[in-house]
Amino acid sequence: MRLFVMKRDRNGVPHGWLLWTGLVLCLAAAFILNIALGPVSIPLPDILHAFLSSAKTVDSTIVLSIRLPVALAGIIVGAGLGVSGAMFQAILRNPLADPYILGISAGAALGAAVAQAFLLTSVPVSLAAFFGAIGAMTLVYLLSLSSGGSSPLYLILAGVAISALLGSIMSFVMLMSSSLQIRIYSIMLWIMGGIKETGWHELIFIGIVFMVLMALAIVTAPYLDILSFGDEKASSLGVHVERTRLLSMVIASLLAGVAVYLSGIVGFVGLVVPHITRLIVGPSHRRLIIVSSLGGAIFVLIADLIARTVLRPVVVPVGVITSLIGAPFFLYLLLRTYRGYKF
Amino acid sequence: MYLSARNIGFAHNSTFRMDGLNLEVEQGEMLGIIGPNGSGKTTLLKLLAGILRPAAGTVVLRDQDIHTLTRRQLARMRAYVSEGIELPFDFAVEEIVALGRYPHAGMFVRLDDHDTAVLNDALELTDTHRLVHRKFFTLSMGEKQRVMLAMAIAQGPEILLLDEPISHLDIGHQLTFIRTLRHLHSKGTTIISAMHELPLAMEFFGRLCLMDNGRIVQCAPSGDRELLETVKSVFGVPDDRFIK
Numbered sequence: 001m002r003l004f005v006m007k008r009d010r011n012g013v014p015h016g017w018l019l020w021t022g023l024v025l026c027l028a029a030a031f032i033l034n035i036a037l038g039p040v041s042i043p044l045p046d047i048l049h050a051f052l053s054s055a056k057t058v059d060s061t062i063v064l065s066i067r068l069p070v071a072l073a074g075i076i077v078g079a080g081l082g083v084s085g086a087m088f089q090a091i092l093r094n095p096l097a098d099p100y101i102l103g104i105s106a107g108a109a110l111g112a113a114v115a116q117a118f119l120l121t122s123v124p125v126s127l128a129a130f131f132g133a134i135g136a137m138t139l140v141y142l143l144s145l146s147s148g149g150s151s152p153l154y155l156i157l158a159g160v161a162i163s164a165l166l167g168s169i170m171s172f173v174m175l176m177s178s179s180l181q182i183r184i185y186s187i188m189l190w191i192m193g194g195i196k197e198t199g200w201h202e203l204i205f206i207g208i209v210f211m212v213l214m215a216l217a218i219v220t221a222p223y224l225d226i227l228s229f230g231d232e233k234a235s236s237l238g239v240h241v242e243r244t245r246l247l248s249m250v251i252a253s254l255l256a257g258v259a260v261y262l263s264g265i266v267g268f269v270g271l272v273v274p275h276i277t278r279l280i281v282g283p284s285h286r287r288l289i290i291v292s293s294l295g296g297a298i299f300v301l302i303a304d305l306i307a308r309t310v311l312r313p314v315v316v317p318v319g320v321i322t323s324l325i326g327a328p329f330f331l332y333l334l335l336r337t338y339r340g341y342k343f
Numbered sequence: 344m345y346l347s348a349r350n351i352g353f354a355h356n357s358t359f360r361m362d363g364l365n366l367e368v369e370q371g372e373m374l375g376i377i378g379p380n381g382s383g384k385t386t387l388l389k390l391l392a393g394i395l396r397p398a399a400g401t402v403v404l405r406d407q408d409i410h411t412l413t414r415r416q417l418a419r420m421r422a423y424v425s426e427g428i429e430l431p432f433d434f435a436v437e438e439i440v441a442l443g444r445y446p447h448a449g450m451f452v453r454l455d456d457h458d459t460a461v462l463n464d465a466l467e468l469t470d471t472h473r474l475v476h477r478k479f480f481t482l483s484m485g486e487k488q489r490v491m492l493a494m495a496i497a498q499g500p501e502i503l504l505l506d507e508p509i510s511h512l513d514i515g516h517q518l519t520f521i522r523t524l525r526h527l528h529s530k531g532t533t534i535i536s537a538m539h540e541l542p543l544a545m546e547f548f549g550r551l552c553l554m555d556n557g558r559i560v561q562c563a564p565s566g567d568r569e570l571l572e573t574v575k576s577v578f579g580v581p582d583d584r585f586i587k
Contacts, residue, residue: 093431222450226442228432232425236394237498238418238446283432 019281023294027075030301034074035067038308042067069203073195073262074304075297076210078269080259082296083217083289085270086277087252090224090285091245092152095278099256099270102159102249106166107136108260109191113170116187117177125190130261136162137253141246150245151231193266193319195304210258216251217289224248224285266303266319268326269296276333299326345370345405345533346502351390352399361386361557364400370501373524373534375544375565378554379578384537385426385506387554391535392423392504404502418446421502422495426537427511428487430479436490437475440465443497465496469523485516492523503527505536509543521547541574541586553577 036042042050042059050060084099092101100106111132115125140162144154174184198206223244226234231241259266273296274288281287303321310316346368354360361383368374368391376384389395391402393409401408409417422443443465444458454462466472469489474482482490488508495503505524509517521543528534538544544551545565552562553570555577563570575581 089431095431220450225434225438226445228430228434229428229442232389232394232423233428235414236392236418236423237442238413238415240414278432282438283434284438 019291023291023298026298027294027301030298030305031071031075034071034301034305035063037305038062038067039313065200066197069198069200070195070304071301072203072207073198074301076207077195077259077263077266078273078296078298078300079214079293080210080255080296081266081269081300082273082277082292083214084252084255084259085296086274086285086288086292087217087224087248087255088270089274090228091248091252092156093228093230094152094156095275096271097156098268099252099259100265100267102155102253103136103140103162103166104133104253104256104260105265106163106170107139108133108257108265109187110166110170110173111135112190112264113173113187116183116190117173126196126261126264129190129264130257133257133260134253136166137249137257141249150242189317190264192317193264193322194307194315194317195263195300198262206258206262210255213251213255213258214293217255218286220244220248220251221286221289225283228283228285263318266300266322268319268323268330269299272326272330273299275330279333344368344403346391347403348387348391348397348400349403350400351397351402353386353390353395353397355386359383359386359557364557364559366391366552366559366562368533368535371528371531371533373528373547373549374536375548375551376535376537376554377539377541377544377551377574378560382554383557384554386557388423388504388506388535388537392421393417394423415446415449418498420500421504422498422500424488424491424495424503424505424508426506426508428491433478433480435475436471436477436479436482439479439490440471440475440493440497443494446498461499462497465493468496468526469493470519484511485513485520488512488516488520489523492520496527500532502533502535505534507537507539510539517543 032044032047035047036044040062042063046059047063050057050063053060081099085097088097088099088101089095091097108129109132111128111130112125114132115123115128140155140158141150143158143162144150174187177183223239226237226239227241227245227248229237234244235241256270274292277288277292277295281291299322300318303325304318307316307318307321344367348364348366351364352362359381364387366387376387378384386395390397393402393412396410401410403409404420412420440462441454444454444462448454448458463472466475469492471486471489471493474486474490479487479490488511492508503524509520512520517540524534524536525547536548538548548565550562551565551570553560553573560577561570561573571586575586578586580586
């Protein structure tokens with residue numbers, strides 16, 4: 001008797017094709033709306049015209065050199081944070097983990113603050129933030145190693161400690177540059193997160209890096225399934241736990257770093273998106289990562305759209321919007337889903 | 344000898360140490376490891392499974408130090424079921440059991456007909472085939488233990504190591520679980536299990552090893568009278584009503 005018909009891809013997912021078509025359509029709609037709306041609204045035919053015709057109009061310039069790069073960056077930020085969050089939740093075996101939990105946000109903020117306060121124009125803020133983020137992450141990993149192996153618990157503890165430490169150093173840096181109030185404001189604005197306008201060359205380079213990281217994340221996703229069972233079970237199944245965890249952490253950190261580079265610290269995407277995705281498609285990580293990337297991209301594109309339009313002409317930092325939408329929705333889901341569960 | 348621990352030394356910290364421990368296990372035997380809490384049963388199982396590395400001595404499987412095998416090779420020969428498992432995510436039973444094929448199929452290979460057959464066997468043997476689409480969080484303790492056993496069987500192991508597999512089950516489920524182990528035993532699987540349920544261990548296991556304080560005090564066939572007396576003194580329970 002064949003009880004086990006291997007259809008892992010379909011397991012527990014109602015209407016697989018409906019989900020995929022729905023997600024792709026949503027992403028397309030969010031993408032087009034993101035390009036169309038802003039201080040100047042551009043109707044759909046004009047957007048198409050900008051893409052297809054070589055004639056330079058005002059609209060086509062806005063579309064090609066401002067709106068399109070921002071929308072593409074939004075996709076990278078959203079997908080990167082969604083996937084990074086899903087990965088960190090598995091690596092740390094904790095559904096409440098997010099890409100920033102191991103010091104990435106604190107490191108990025110410190111990097112940005114230092115660049116703004118001391119280095120001025122010699123180092124771009126986003127680059128300083130990226131290196132701050134990766135540096136903090138490396139520090140957390142090495143610290144967790146020295147205290148007896150990179151177990152999820154030690155990683156989280158080291159992450160909390162380093163985040164607090166870097167946070168206080170950042171406050172120090174900001175106080176020391178207090179003669180220049182405007183810089184503090186610009187640091188705060190940067191930290192709150194917003195998708196920066198990026199040049200095409202830079203964006204293409206980042207896009208390639210992003211796609212390589214995504215491919216690696218998808219290929220190695222099944223290891224996250226095994227890591228979810230804990231170090232002991234994973235190792236008894238024949239997985240090199242330490243090596244696998246490090247590999248996944250490098251991928252997840254770089255994805256978060258790329259997002260930080262493009263947009264500062266956009267909160268809640270990396271927590272909410274994988275969580276909601278898991279409720280819909282289940283915890284199997286290959287599917288979870290792919291769907292989280294689409295979900296994250298949709299979420300950030302819509303949040304960015306709201307951020308640019310709601311208080312026109314003032315642009316609200318997109319991180320404020322993602323948290324504003326994300327937090328209540330997340331609470332609602334938690335209450336609905338886990339009612340009756342005991343932890 | 345099939346599986347043997349030779350002169351094992353191991354220490355957790357200052358509170359627990361194991362020194363010069365020796366154990367010989369024969370192929371196809373059903374060995375119970377008994378002893379008070381903290382006597383080193385779990386540590387011994389993990390050392391035998393190659394999950395822990397001994398500070399001194401070797402664990403030898405078929406004349407080969409198990410730490411010279413690759414992790415994947417080892418995972419095809421032995422499976423380890425820990426005492427209870429907490430999952431952070433609500434996997435379906437089907438997904439969990441299928442991961443047991445990882446040592447054979449790897450991550451990038453699709454499961455073939457042989458894998459599917461092994462998985463179906465594992466499900467039937469543990470009576471979990473009706474649970475395949477259930478989510479792990481919705482299972483009862485007995486069902487969870489059976490699922491973890493199915494995952495271990497899916498590895499296709501010659502040796503099955505279990506850490507107090509029935510401690511959280513009621514007597515009915517305990518018996519069902521042990522019958523499954525007996526069935527595996529009758530098909531040639533070597534079974535080594537830590538047990539707290541002395542009457543059940545004495546009834547169903549061929550041989551028992553009594554541990555205390557990181558040492559193996561005595562190994563004997565489970566009906567042995569002398570072992571019974573040692574058990575009473577080690578557990579500090581002289582009363583016949585509590586120990587059969």
